[in-house]
Amino acid sequence: MVERLKGFRDFYPEEQEIRSEIFATMKESCRQFGFKEIDAPSVESIELFANKSGMEIMNQMFSFKDKGGRDITLIPEFTPTLSRMVASRKDLVKPLKWFSVEKFWRYEEPQSGRLREFYQLNADILGSESFFADAEVISLGGYILKKLGVGDVTKLRVSSRILIDRLIERNLPGKRDEVYYILDRWSKLTEEEREAYATEKSLNMETIMSFVNGKILEGVSDPELDRLYKIRDYVISSVGMEVDIDLKIVRGIAYYTGCVFEASDREEKQRSILGGGRYDNVIAQLGGDQTPATGFAMGDAVLENILKANGLWTQRREIGVFVAPIDQAGRDYAVRAASVLRNLGLKVDLNVTDRGISKQLDYAAKMGYQYVVVLGENEARKQSISLKNMGTGSQTEVELEKAGELISLLK
RNA sequence: GCCGGGAUGGGGUAGCGGUGCAUCCUUGGGGACUGUGGAUCCCCGGACCCGGGUUCAAAUCCCGGUCCCGGCCCCA
Known part of the structure; x- marks a missing residue:
């Protein structure tokens, strides 16, 4: 018998019906927030990802030559496509609030919450640099989690690239990459590994700790911090979920330019369930007009893990x-x-x-x-x-x- | 790409060098019955992941591969 490809899934009816309901909930939530649904090709020219996405993602694409010898690939992420769509339509009325639920592909080793083919909800607001846009997009993410029944077992964490960069320059000048690295992996590293890394890179452990526990923010007067507070308060009053300011949220992606955020289970046992941030330069880099943008992506794999862990992965009663x-x-x-x-x-x-x-x-x-x-x-x-x-x-x-x-x- | 742990009918399992047809449960198909029986009875399917090797003898031991689970890298 021919086996299924590694990292790909079959969905039998009993699973698929649950999945359909979950996707329907996500889409309906987006519409309730005034987002419009879009869709796009699953295959793109490899060039679309060559510019922005960097080496790593190029190594993780399902790419091949078509019959005309063109280098094409199954899409590994949505932002480049979204940017192209925006760049090629000058008549679009801003701000745009768009969402999509599509399949994506990445050639990597499957593990918990990671597969080679997966679904992802993408929701973005383009054309507004206001904190309202960040706050609204984060609120949508939280709202979806609540609608799916996991609002009480997940939490939102927000941070800001601009703020972190300033704090680094003030406290650990010239150590940007090193600080990003240790903050990003903080929960994965052991005490000894943290110490070893800090020593190796000449990072003052006390200062690092103040980033980790947020003490470094005490007494800081900074417009970006004020903006972050406003975003946090907005999201709390909008969806009533736990929202923490957490400087450990840096997110590895190169293109984020401002607010970054994630949602995860409260214990942080799983990978993040959704993640995103502000990326004001991407569309211009892809040939469009300078367009401020903020959004997030939410994959189906981690979501499924969390729903199952909370007994929410159940089939509705058959009606009919x-x-x-x-x-x-x-x-x-x-x-x-x-x-x-x-x-x-x-x-x-x-x-x-x-x-x-x-x-x-x-x-x-x-x-x-x-x-x-x-x-x-x-x-x-x-x-x-x-x-x-x-x-x-x-x-x-x-x-x-x-x-x-x-x-x-x-x- | 790298590192662990796995793989026995559709699902869950027992066996872990030779003992009767690889165990048991479940599931599936067919039939009998034909206005209530999601019942009962009868019958039938269906598995040692693949390829080498060791051995008189391999599901069982060894090697390689594939896939699954988890981790690293990375997280778009």
Whole structure:
């Protein structure tokens, strides 16, 4: 048997239905915040990623030559595509608030929360440099987490590249990369490793600690810090989630220019569930007008881990009815009855086998149906349906024309 | 790319050099019954990841590969 490719997934119905609901929740939340959905190609010229994304991502792309010898790749991230879309339409009314849920591909070793093919929600606001834009985009992220039921077990952490850079220049001048490195990996490093790194790079451990615990902010007067406070307060009043200012959030991506943020489970056991920030220069770098931008991405893999860890990865009750004909008269009648029920807006699963009533009930139960419509000669003659409640076993007969009254029962 | 740990029917498992057809549970398919039986009864499928090697003998030991789980790098 041919095996599935490493790091790729099959989604069987029982999983896919849950996934669809989650994506629907994410999309609906975006719309509630006034974001518009967009979509874009899954394959792009490799050039699109060559400029901005740097060496690392180039090594992690599924890239190949097409039949015309062009170098193309499956998209590993969304920002370059988004930037192209914005750059090539000068008539767009700013600010733009766009979101998409797409598949992405990265050729790397699979591990917890990381796969070679994954889905990602991207939500961005383009054309506003105001803190409102950052705050609103972060609020959307928090809102989605709440809607998914994990608002109480996750937290938002915000920081700012500008602020961190200034603090570094003031306290550890010339050590930007080194400070970024140790802050970014802080929770992954052991006490000894931190000490060793600090010593090796001549970083004052006390100063590093003041970045880590936030003490370095005490008494600091800085407009970027004020901005960060405003963002934090806005998000707290907008979604009522825990929001911490945390200077350990630096995020490795080169292009962030201001506020950066992440959400993770409170214990930080998992990878971050979403991450993003302000990237004011990317669109200009890709040939567009200078356009301030802020946004985040949220992958499906870590989200799934967190939902499962909290018992929220559950299939909703199957809504709809299974139509089980008993005899030939019932089979003939079932076509019309099913049609009537479907036109009433019900989900109707009509038997497609030659099985008897017993096996049909068995099947309906296994498929999770709460109600079965049993049809036989009697029902056909009376133009009625017998509705069997699979939970209680009780059964009621109603006229087909009055089946609309059942809808409230079945929804 | 690197480092651990794994891999036995669809799912979960037992066996860990030779003992009767690789165990048990579950699941799947078919049939009997034919207005209630998601029941009952009967029948049938289905596995040692792949390739080498050691051995009289390999699911079992060794080597390589593949995939899975986790970690590193990196996190777009």
